[in-house]
Amino acid sequence: MDQQARILKVLRQVTGKEISPGVDESLFVSGLLDSFALTDFVAGLEEEFGVSIPDSDLSARKFDTISKVSAYLASKA
Amino acid sequence: MAYLRAFGSWLPERRVSNEEIAPLVNALPEWILEVSGIAERRYADNSDTVAGIGLLAARDCLEKAGVRAADLGMILVASGSSDRFCPGPACEVASGLGLSSTPALDIPVSSAGSLIGLILAAQLAPNAGTVLVVGAEIMSRRITLDPENKNSAILFGDGAGAALVDAENGFARIADSCLFTDGASAETLYVQDGKFSMDGQAVIMQASRKMPRAIHELLARNQISVSDVEVFLLHQANLNLITRVASTLKAPRERFYTNIDRYGNTSSASLLIAADEWYAKQTATISGPLVFSAFGSGLNWGALLAFPIRDKQATS
Numbered sequence: 001m002d003q004q005a006r007i008l009k010v011l012r013q014v015t016g017k018e019i020s021p022g023v024d025e026s027l028f029v030s031g032l033l034d035s036f037a038l039t040d041f042v043a044g045l046e047e048e049f050g051v052s053i054p055d056s057d058l059s060a061r062k063f064d065t066i067s068k069v070s071a072y073l074a075s076k077a
Numbered sequence: 078m079a080y081l082r083a084f085g086s087w088l089p090e091r092r093v094s095n096e097e098i099a100p101l102v103n104a105l106p107e108w109i110l111e112v113s114g115i116a117e118r119r120y121a122d123n124s125d126t127v128a129g130i131g132l133l134a135a136r137d138c139l140e141k142a143g144v145r146a147a148d149l150g151m152i153l154v155a156s157g158s159s160d161r162f163c164p165g166p167a168c169e170v171a172s173g174l175g176l177s178s179t180p181a182l183d184i185p186v187s188s189a190g191s192l193i194g195l196i197l198a199a200q201l202a203p204n205a206g207t208v209l210v211v212g213a214e215i216m217s218r219r220i221t222l223d224p225e226n227k228n229s230a231i232l233f234g235d236g237a238g239a240a241l242v243d244a245e246n247g248f249a250r251i252a253d254s255c256l257f258t259d260g261a262s263a264e265t266l267y268v269q270d271g272k273f274s275m276d277g278q279a280v281i282m283q284a285s286r287k288m289p290r291a292i293h294e295l296l297a298r299n300q301i302s303v304s305d306v307e308v309f310l311l312h313q314a315n316l317n318l319i320t321r322v323a324s325t326l327k328a329p330r331e332r333f334y335t336n337i338d339r340y341g342n343t344s345s346a347s348l349l350i351a352a353d354e355w356y357a358k359q360t361a362t363i364s365g366p367l368v369f370s371a372f373g374s375g376l377n378w379g380a381l382l383a384f385p386i387r388d389k390q391a392t393s
Contacts, residue, residue, distance in 0.1 A: 035277070035278045035279075035281035035282050035285070036281065036285055036317065036318075036321050038282055039282055039285040039286055039321075055259065055262075055283055055286055055287065056259075056261050056262065058279070058282040058283060058286065059279065059282075060278055060279075060282075
């Protein structure tokens with residue numbers, strides 16, 4: 001499973017929906033994520049990818065789209 | 078040793094409903110209730126001051142405890158909305174209590190100020206004796222009720238709370254606490270030039286992570302399980318945040334005392350107002366640990382753990 005598919009898997013777990021947003025679709029504007037759900041999303045990403053995401057990185061800008069999440073995770077590799 | 082001895086509070090009479098402010102911020106009353114859990118809040122009169130309402134809560138607390146102001150060893154006053162930055166309201170509260178030499182210090186931190194006050198008081202009480210902690214806020218003067226600021230303006234109300242932390246007497250022993258500061262996100266929540274500013278999304282994200290983490294750390298190092306806790310008394314920031322903290326901790330929501338539906342977010346006053354209300358409702362012996370937690374400007378956050386020691390009627 002490639003990275004974006006794994007991100008989508010986490011997103012589906014958090015939202016509880018079989019969603020398929022575009023890689024550049026805003027997860028916040030579309031209503032898939034809000035401030036509370038983002039913390040679940042981040043926790044899920046930490047578990048799925050084995051990374052530690054510091055509180056200082058908790059910004060909607062960094063996790064607004066699957067592309068941005070992918071770029072962020074690449075920067076942590 | 079330090080003990081929680083009594084609480085007190087004061088709230089303005091004027092009730093401000095969602096129906097009253099909704100048109101000002103171009104929102105629906107139902108939306109305000111949904112995103113915050115707030116049905117109404119209280120606004121102070123134009124003649125009220127932060128020190129003045131803090132004094133009223135302080136007097137309520139002293140009266141409930143049967144303690145004379147002259148017996149106080151120190152006063153700590155938390156406020157993020159004080160009328161004057163320096164000197165802040167602490168000296169006026171002390172003066173209002175008729176004290177002219179008791180040390181009185183300000184804690185200029187919104188939302189988390191009362192928790193910081195309790196934690197400091199617990200450290201200071203062994204030397205100072207009886208420490209009065211006050212949280213007083215007139216946030217209605219720091220917000221702007223317009224559509225641009227609706228996300229923060231809908232939340233806030235005015236009020237004051239107080240607590241007595243005593244070296245020898247009280248209904249619960251303060252056993253441990255943790256306090257944290259992270260200035261990297263200071264710009265997300267501040268008061269400057271008399272106006273309050275908050276990046277609500279960022280604050281919710283930070284608080285959703287930091288508060289449960291602090292509580293969990295405190296409980297774990299004291300070998301207390303979440304299910305053992307009698308009550309969680311949190312800063313009344315937003316009902317959805319409190320529900321979120323409960324969910325993260327896997328704690329029953331009903332263990333979290335809330336009054337935000339009636340008073341809104343009273344910033345640093347809210348923790349002590351909630352504590353005062355909760356304590357006043359206790360008719361039986363308090364059997365389990367009490368957990369206090371708050372999150373606010375700074376960013377500052379933390380938690381405090383107290384163990385009940387006996388029936389409250391026997392100690393105040």
